Amino acid sequence: MIRRRIFEPEHEMFRNTVRKWAEAEVYPRSEEFRRDGMVGRDVWASAGKQGFLAMYADPVYGGLGLDDFRFDMVLTEELAARENGLYIPLHNRIVGPYIHRFGTDAQKRRYLPGVVSGDTILAIAMTEPDIGSDLASMRTRAEDRGDHWLLNGSKTYISNGILAGLVIVAARTGTGSHDIGLFLVPDGTAGFTRGRRLEKIGLKSQDTAELHFDNVKLPKDAVLGEPAGGFGMMMQNLAEERLVGSNQFIAHAQRAFDITLDYIRERKAFGQAIGTFQNSRFQMAALKTRIDAGWAFVDHCAQEHLEGALTADMAAQAKLLCSEIEGEVVDACLQLHGGAGFMEEYEIGRMYCAARVSRIYAGTSEIMKEIIGRKLGLGDRR
Ligand SMILES: Cc1cc2nc3c(=O)[nH]c(=O)nc-3n(C[C@H](O)[C@H](O)[C@H](O)COP(=O)(O)OP(=O)(O)OC[C@H]3O[C@@H](n4cnc5c(N)ncnc54)[C@H](O)[C@@H]3O)c2cc1C
Structure with a gap:
C-alpha cells in the first residue's frame, strides 16, 4: 500500500486501538452476525464505551468534541478489513452529522448522548419502493397540521433499519419538487413499523429493512432545520x-x-x-x-x-x-x-x-x- 501522508501519529495510534478492539470483539463474531442478519447491540455499546461513536459530538452531549474526519477514516478502514456488518461509518458519518450540523440544542440534547453511547443506533430513510435515484419524486409526505406533523409513506432498503433507535426520514413537505424535510423519528413512535428484514445476495450480516409510517404524529420540533430545507x-x-x-x-x-x-x-x-x-x-x-x-x-x-x-x-x-x-x-x-x-x-x-x-x-x-x-x-x- 502507498504511504498515507494524510495521517499523523495519533491516527496510527488510534488505528492500533481500533484493530485490537475489532480483533477481540467484532471479527470473532462475524459468523453469528451473518446468521442473525445483524450485529449485536452489545457490540455497538462496546464501540460507544471505547469512544468510537460520533466523536465530533460536543462533550456536553457525551462526545469528545473531536471533529477530525481522519479518525473516522481509520475506523472505516479497520472495520472494512473483515466481513462483520458493523456499519459504524453510516452511524458516524452518514447520519450523525445531520443532527450535529443541523440539529437544535434541544434535538442534540435529546439524541446525541444515545448516539455517542451506542444506545441509539442511527439510520437514514430516503429511498422508497418506487424511487431511489430520483429523490425529488419521493412520495412520503409530512403534512403540517398546525400543532403537529403527520407523516405517511414507506421506505425501503434502509441500512440499520431493524436496529435503529432513531431514523431520519425524508418526506415531502410542500408542492415544489425540492420541498423535502428531514424528520427525526424515534423507535416506538405510534404508527412507525418495520417491515421485512430484507434478504440480500451480499452483506449478509448487515441489516437492511423496509420501514412504514402510517399516520405518524410527530411534534413540531421533530423537523431538522427548515421544513423544506432537507x-x-x-x-x-x-x-x-x-x-x-x-x-x-x-x-x-x-x-x-x-x-x-x-x-x-x-x-x-x-x-x-x-x-x-x-x-x-x-x-x-x-x-x-x-x-x-x-x-x-x-x-x-x-x-x-x-x-x-x-x-x-x-x-x-x-x-x-x-x-x-x-x-x-x-x-x-x-x-x-x-x-x-x-x-x-x-x-x-x-x-x-x-x-x-x-x-x-x-x-x-x-x-x-x-x-x-x-x-x-x-x-x-x-
Ligand atoms: C444494501 C443497500 C443498502 C441501502 N441503504 C440505504 C439507506 O440506508 N437509506 C436509503 O435511503 N437508501 C438506501 N439504499 C438505497 C440506494 O441508495 C438505492 O438503491 C440507490 O440510490 C438506487 O436507487 P434505486 O434502487 O431506486 O434504483 P433506480 O433509481 O430505480 O435505478 C435503476 C437503474 O436506473 C439507472 N438510472 C436511474 N436514473 C438514471 C439517470 N438519470 N441516468 C442514467 N441511469 C439512471 C440507475 O443507475 C440504475 O442502474 C440502499 C440500497 C441497498 C441495496
Missing part, C-alpha cells in the same frame, strides 16, 4: 457520505488483494505456485496499481474535505472510481482463487457478493457520471 441538507452531506463510501470500497479492494496474494503464493498447479504464472503476476501488478491510485485519490479528497473544499462532483468521482476498482479487484481475485472463490466459506466469495452494491447504493455509478458530466457543462438542455 434537499439542500442531503446534497451537502452526500459529498461526505460518498467519500466515506470510497474509503470503504478501496479498503475492501485492498483486503481482497492481500488475501489473494497469500493464497496464490501457497496454492500450486503444474508444480508451481499459481502466483508465479505470468498471468497471475500481471493481474496482481495491474490490481495493485489501480488500488494505489484509488488510495491516492481518496486521500486527496479527504484532504480537500478537511479544508472544507470537497465538492459534490469530486466526491462523485471518488465514489465512481473506488466502487469500480473494488468491483474489478474482487472479480479478478475470485478468479485467482479458482473454485474455492465460489465457496461461501471463502472470504473472497463473500467479498465478491458484497462489493456489487458499492456501485449502487449512495447513488449509482450512472448518477455519479451525471453529477460529474453536468459539472463539465454537459447537462441536458431540453
Whole structure:
C-alpha cells in the first residue's frame, strides 16, 4: 500500500486501538452476525464505551468534541478489513452529522448522548419502493397540521433499519419538487413499523429493512432545520457520505488483494505456485496499481474535505472510481482463487457478493457520471 501522508501519529495510534478492539470483539463474531442478519447491540455499546461513536459530538452531549474526519477514516478502514456488518461509518458519518450540523440544542440534547453511547443506533430513510435515484419524486409526505406533523409513506432498503433507535426520514413537505424535510423519528413512535428484514445476495450480516409510517404524529420540533430545507441538507452531506463510501470500497479492494496474494503464493498447479504464472503476476501488478491510485485519490479528497473544499462532483468521482476498482479487484481475485472463490466459506466469495452494491447504493455509478458530466457543462438542455 502507498504511504498515507494524510495521517499523523495519533491516527496510527488510534488505528492500533481500533484493530485490537475489532480483533477481540467484532471479527470473532462475524459468523453469528451473518446468521442473525445483524450485529449485536452489545457490540455497538462496546464501540460507544471505547469512544468510537460520533466523536465530533460536543462533550456536553457525551462526545469528545473531536471533529477530525481522519479518525473516522481509520475506523472505516479497520472495520472494512473483515466481513462483520458493523456499519459504524453510516452511524458516524452518514447520519450523525445531520443532527450535529443541523440539529437544535434541544434535538442534540435529546439524541446525541444515545448516539455517542451506542444506545441509539442511527439510520437514514430516503429511498422508497418506487424511487431511489430520483429523490425529488419521493412520495412520503409530512403534512403540517398546525400543532403537529403527520407523516405517511414507506421506505425501503434502509441500512440499520431493524436496529435503529432513531431514523431520519425524508418526506415531502410542500408542492415544489425540492420541498423535502428531514424528520427525526424515534423507535416506538405510534404508527412507525418495520417491515421485512430484507434478504440480500451480499452483506449478509448487515441489516437492511423496509420501514412504514402510517399516520405518524410527530411534534413540531421533530423537523431538522427548515421544513423544506432537507434537499439542500442531503446534497451537502452526500459529498461526505460518498467519500466515506470510497474509503470503504478501496479498503475492501485492498483486503481482497492481500488475501489473494497469500493464497496464490501457497496454492500450486503444474508444480508451481499459481502466483508465479505470468498471468497471475500481471493481474496482481495491474490490481495493485489501480488500488494505489484509488488510495491516492481518496486521500486527496479527504484532504480537500478537511479544508472544507470537497465538492459534490469530486466526491462523485471518488465514489465512481473506488466502487469500480473494488468491483474489478474482487472479480479478478475470485478468479485467482479458482473454485474455492465460489465457496461461501471463502472470504473472497463473500467479498465478491458484497462489493456489487458499492456501485449502487449512495447513488449509482450512472448518477455519479451525471453529477460529474453536468459539472463539465454537459447537462441536458431540453
Ligand atoms: C444494501 C443497500 C443498502 C441501502 N441503504 C440505504 C439507506 O440506508 N437509506 C436509503 O435511503 N437508501 C438506501 N439504499 C438505497 C440506494 O441508495 C438505492 O438503491 C440507490 O440510490 C438506487 O436507487 P434505486 O434502487 O431506486 O434504483 P433506480 O433509481 O430505480 O435505478 C435503476 C437503474 O436506473 C439507472 N438510472 C436511474 N436514473 C438514471 C439517470 N438519470 N441516468 C442514467 N441511469 C439512471 C440507475 O443507475 C440504475 O442502474 C440502499 C440500497 C441497498 C441495496
